[in-house]
Amino acid sequence: MEDFEDITLNFQDCKDLFTDDFVSTLTTVDISDIEELVNYTNGDGNNRMDDLLNVLNETGECEVEPVRKRSRKNCTLRKSPHSQKSRQKRKKKCTDITALNESCTENETPYSVSSTDVPFLFTPAGSVVGPGNTASGHPSPFTMVPSPSFKIITKIIFCPAPLGSVLSCLPDTHPIPITEHPALSTNTSIPPSPVRNDSCSPFAPSASDLPNSPEAASMYHIPSIDMDTVNTDKSKQTQVEPVQQGNEKHKLMNSFIEAQKQLYHKIFALERDFQYTETALINSRISPKTGKVISKTAEKELLHYDLAERERETLQLLNLFEDKDRKEMETKIIALLGQSGMGKTVLVKKICHEWSTGKFGQFSCVFYFECRHLDVSKQYSFKDFLFKLSSCTQVKNIDVYQYILRNPEKVLLIFDGFDEFQDPEGLLHGSFTTSLSKTNKVKDLFTGLFQKKLLRGCTLLLTARVKEKLNQYLGKVDKIIEMMGFSSSQVEWYIKEYFKERPDFSNALEWIKSFQYVFSYCYIPFMCKMMCLFADENLKSRNKELPLSLAALYYDLSQKNLHAYGTCFGEGTLQNCTVDSSCLDFESQKKPELELQTSKPPSDTGNTTEFMTSSALVQNFSSALNTLGSIKDRNLVRYVSFDPKKRRNQESCPDVVRRFLVGLLFHDNGSPILKFTKSIKTQKKIAEYFRTLQLSELCPHRLLEVLHCVYETNNTRLMRSLVVTLDKELSFVGTRLTPPDVFVLKKVLKMSKAKVSLDLRKTSIDHKGLKELVCLKSITSFRASLSDTVNLWKTLLANGQNILLKKCINKFTLEPFKVESLKDVTDLVALVDIQNDICNGSPDSSLDIKEIPAVKNLRSVIFGLGKKHGQDGFLKLVKILPKLPALQHLDLNNLTENHIGDRGVEKLAETFAELQYLQTME
Numbered sequence: 001m002e003d004f005e006d007i008t009l010n011f012q013d014c015k016d017l018f019t020d021d022f023v024s025t026l027t028t029v030d031i032s033d034i035e036e037l038v039n040y041t042n043g044d045g046n047n048r049m050d051d052l053l054n055v056l057n058e059t060g061e062c063e064v065e066p067v068r069k070r071s072r073k074n075c076t077l078r079k080s081p082h083s084q085k086s087r088q089k090r091k092k093k094c095t096d097i098t099a100l101n102e103s104c105t106e107n108e109t110p111y112s113v114s115s116t117d118v119p120f121l122f123t124p125a126g127s128v129v130g131p132g133n134t135a136s137g138h139p140s141p142f143t144m145v146p147s148p149s150f151k152i153i154t155k156i157i158f159c160p161a162p163l164g165s166v167l168s169c170l171p172d173t174h175p176i177p178i179t180e181h182p183a184l185s186t187n188t189s190i191p192p193s194p195v196r197n198d199s200c201s202p203f204a205p206s207a208s209d210l211p212n213s214p215e216a217a218s219m220y221h222i223p224s225i226d227m228d229t230v231n232t233d234k235s236k237q238t239q240v241e242p243v244q245q246g247n248e249k250h251k252l253m254n255s256f257i258e259a260q261k262q263l264y265h266k267i268f269a270l271e272r273d274f275q276y277t278e279t280a281l282i283n284s285r286i287s288p289k290t291g292k293v294i295s296k297t298a299e300k301e302l303l304h305y306d307l308a309e310r311e312r313e314t315l316q317l318l319n320l321f322e323d324k325d326r327k328e329m330e331t332k333i334i335a336l337l338g339q340s341g342m343g344k345t346v347l348v349k350k351i352c353h354e355w356s357t358g359k360f361g362q363f364s365c366v367f368y369f370e371c372r373h374l375d376v377s378k379q380y381s382f383k384d385f386l387f388k389l390s391s392c393t394q395v396k397n398i399d400v401y402q403y404i405l406r407n408p409e410k411v412l413l414i415f416d417g418f419d420e421f422q423d424p425e426g427l428l429h430g431s432f433t434t435s436l437s438k439t440n441k442v443k444d445l446f447t448g449l450f451q452k453k454l455l456r457g458c459t460l461l462l463t464a465r466v467k468e469k470l471n472q473y474l475g476k477v478d479k480i481i482e483m484m485g486f487s488s489s490q491v492e493w494y495i496k497e498y499f500k501e502r503p504d505f506s507n508a509l510e511w512i513k514s515f516q517y518v519f520s521y522c523y524i525p526f527m528c529k530m531m532c533l534f535a536d537e538n539l540k541s542r543n544k545e546l547p548l549s550l551a552a553l554y555y556d557l558s559q560k561n562l563h564a565y566g567t568c569f570g571e572g573t574l575q576n577c578t579v580d581s582s583c584l585d586f587e588s589q590k591k592p593e594l595e596l597q598t599s600k601p602p603s604d605t606g607n608t609t610e611f612m613t614s615s616a617l618v619q620n621f622s623s624a625l626n627t628l629g630s631i632k633d634r635n636l637v638r639y640v641s642f643d644p645k646k647r648r649n650q651e652s653c654p655d656v657v658r659r660f661l662v663g664l665l666f667h668d669n670g671s672p673i674l675k676f677t678k679s680i681k682t683q684k685k686i687a688e689y690f691r692t693l694q695l696s697e698l699c700p701h702r703l704l705e706v707l708h709c710v711y712e713t714n715n716t717r718l719m720r721s722l723v724v725t726l727d728k729e730l731s732f733v734g735t736r737l738t739p740p741d742v743f744v745l746k747k748v749l750k751m752s753k754a755k756v757s758l759d760l761r762k763t764s765i766d767h768k769g770l771k772e773l774v775c776l777k778s779i780t781s782f783r784a785s786l787s788d789t790v791n792l793w794k795t796l797l798a799n800g801q802n803i804l805l806k807k808c809i810n811k812f813t814l815e816p817f818k819v820e821s822l823k824d825v826t827d828l829v830a831l832v833d834i835q836n837d838i839c840n841g842s843p844d845s846s847l848d849i850k851e852i853p854a855v856k857n858l859r860s861v862i863f864g865l866g867k868k869h870g871q872d873g874f875l876k877l878v879k880i881l882p883k884l885p886a887l888q889h890l891d892l893n894n895l896t897e898n899h900i901g902d903r904g905v906e907k908l909a910e911t912f913a914e915l916q917y918l919q920t921m922e
């Protein structure tokens with residue numbers, strides 16, 4: 001009987017074939033091989049089946065497609081269009097089986113058996129052979145054969161243990177000791193040939209098994225890696241006796257890893273003068289969005305830690321991939337988030353480089369993808385996806401690929417700039433199913449990886465800018481790491497270091513600091529570098545013109561450094577900015593025509609040591625320039641508008657582009673390029689638009705954005721006119737306040753004549769920002785993280801800034817105090833305790849503080865710690881209740897919910913007498 005055609009296999013049934021009875025009849029099969037095979041079709045869950053299907057598809061031996069409702073377990077196998085020659089080869093391989101089958105009587109066999117007609121056999125080539133056609137010649141569905149019929153097969157050939165299981169035992173460092181797997185020395189019917197690249201794995205095809213597959217031709221050329229780049233001792237290699245199959249594969253794998261490491265060592269090396277500064281990595285989480293939920297996509301947000309929490313959640317780079325709770329064979333997805341220019345690319349390239357030097361040894365293979373270069377709609381096999389789209393050595397051998405498929409836990413896939421994928425949202429909505437076609441769209445492959453179906457068990461590291469739209473996907477991520485940028489001391493160190501060998505620049509730091517607004521952006525490493533470049537160019541020549549806007553800074557740099565800093569700005573940025581009548585509409589702005597693509601995908605030639613890539617900030621500036629040149633004046637107001645109804649395309653103007661755009665519009669540089677749009681009339685129109693805004697109606701994020709834009713106009717009158725519309729109770733709870741945000745907020749609050757109360761909880765505001773804001777005259781009361789506030793007081797006390805301290809203490813409020821975490825209790829305890837230090841500790845009479853008003857006047861405490869921490873938290877809280885003399889209302893709402901326990905009730909009863917003003921206790 002000829003090869004099977006269109007046979008429906010039920011894998012759930014197939015696994016039943018491997019009964020104990022059946023196994024006991026096998027004479028040359030290692031039981032572990034059977035177990036492994038059964039695991040593939042059974043044990044490890046459905047996703048193991050995906051792996052198998054992938055392997056089968058990839059080998060080209062047969063194509064597997066889901067049938068009916070895409071059930072993964074019912075699959076149709078179709079014969080691949082093999083040549084006659086290859087069929088003969090395959091038949092030859094089965095001669096042992098044929099011989100055995102010949103000994104079978106017709107009675108014992110429910111149907112006639114031919115050389116290729118074995119009830120169910122995974123051949124060494126990884127092909128699945130079914131019972132084939134019925135006597136009538138029609139394809140038959142795979143029928144369960146009663147196990148006794150198998151007894152006639154006394155010898156089923158399973159090749160030695162799969163390559164993966166051998167290689168996975170090997171250490172990652174080189175040279176890899178090659179140990180002979182016991183299975184290799186067993187007497188198998190297909191002896192590994194030293195000259196023929198046959199596969200040893202049940203699922204690993206050999207070159208000769210796959211004559212028609214695209215990989216097959218190249219597989220004849222072994223070793224296939226660019227060996228010139230590998231520092232292996234070739235003379236020794238030639239002395240090596242014809243080795244066992246396993247050894248060949250080990251060498252191949254070693255060579256691949258070694259070549260990959262050498263490549264990464266070269267292309268991801270830091271430039272000599274690159275001042276790498278280790279930035280803080282914070283373990284972050286997402287939580288339901290505070291405040292109004294505007295749309296479905298905005299339901300989640302990243303938690304904003306206070307300084308104490310940030311310290312606690314700080315992570316070392318080497319521990320980035322650590323996960324004690326990781327489930328075996330489960331893909332791990334890590335999202336590395338940070339604003340543009342925070343150093344995400346620098347960091348992941350550093351990881352690649354460090355891997356090449358032996359760190360992150362848990363990974364044998366690291367693949368780096370630059371998402372912006374991936375065309376999501378293009379079709380690739382998964383193998384090509386890995387080896388052709390990532391920065392990778394040229395791999396022509398399928399064994400390396402097989403190793404990767406078999407050892408996903410040793411594979412790290414880095415996708416840099418996930419948000420730069422075309423249509424990143426669409427990427428995750430799709431559902432990945434193993435398809436019959438050998439190639440899949442990049443989009444689908446990524447979906448398969450993200451949905452943990454493809455290469456299950458690997459580690460995915462995605463980098464992305466913090467965007468609200470992406471937050472919803474973070475729920476599917478196992479670990480979220482946020483990059484916080486430079487601390488203020490790191491900024492100073494960086495600038496000093498930059499100019500350290502130039503005595504004439506000894507005042508560079510002070511000079512840069514004087515541009516307060518742009519200096520506040522220096523927590524972003526890229527901006528820090530920009531400011532150094534700016535100082536480099538201007539410190540000697542420029543008469544300081546204060547203040548400097550963001551747009552002015554970039555414009556200045558782009559004018560002066562076109563050639564010197566081509567790597568940052570790309571050549572001809574401004575030259576290209578001509579008016580193109582074809583893009584004079586809003587839609588054209590979706591894809592700015594002038595996009596700076598200065599970063600090249602790392603080439604495998606290894607010559608690229610360029611580490612400076614173009615930042616999105618530069619691209620945004622470029623985009624603003626382009627917009628200015630292409631949009632009609634009358635449309636500009638609509639373009640920068642914050643009102644969704646006014647804007648035709650909300651997505652068209654990201655916040656930073658708007659800032660640049662407004663800044664450029666009001667930038668008085670006399671540039672001929674900008675003159676044609678920079679009419680006074682347009683400026684007036686934009687100013688008028690901002691003047692009509694009611695700041696009190698804007699959400700915190702929008703409010704800040706308006707303030708940035710207004711600051712960019714450098715129009716003090718405009719700002720003054722806006723200040724009066726500011727709310728008297730400003731709450732930024734749940735909105736991150738970066739140093740530039742604090743700067744513009746401070747600017748406007750300074751102008752305010754009204755008394756404003758400020759809520760700065762959950763804003764991640766830094767120490768300096770908190771101090772600057774709360775000490776403002778217009779701020780009469782404020783709320784902030786308790787621990788941050790206590791720290792601020794301590795610093796002021798230690799520095800002897802008693803007047804400020806006194807102001808700060810008097811403005812602070814707590815009312816009502818909600819206990820939502822154990823930390824809230826601990827912080828309240830610390831606040832009550834510091835009272836003694838402040839009131840009694842200072843010998844200085846200027847600090848005439850008898851008590852902390854916030855503590856003295858606290859009237860309401862709402863306790864809601866839930867079951868887990870209820871009792872612990874309450875026992876701590878109850879101790880300080882007597883120190884809250886004005887407490888009138890204690891809300892324990894639902895005692896069982898809070899679970900304060902008998903001890904909690906007991907302690908409460910003991911303190912009850914001291915709570916003189918307590919009126920209600922819920």
Ligand SMILES: Nc1ncnc2c1ncn2[C@@H]1O[C@H](COP(=O)(O)OP(=O)(O)OP(=O)(O)O)[C@@H](O)[C@H]1O
Binds near residue numbers: 275277278347527
């Ligand atoms: N840790 C660092 N130490 C020193 N400089 C850094 C560091 N991280 C980033 N930089 C500087 O910032 C520049 C931009 O960094 P990078 O491209 O990694 O940012 P990014 O977060 O990937 O930005 P984007 O989201 O726009 O792609 C670098 O070229 C470098 O000059």
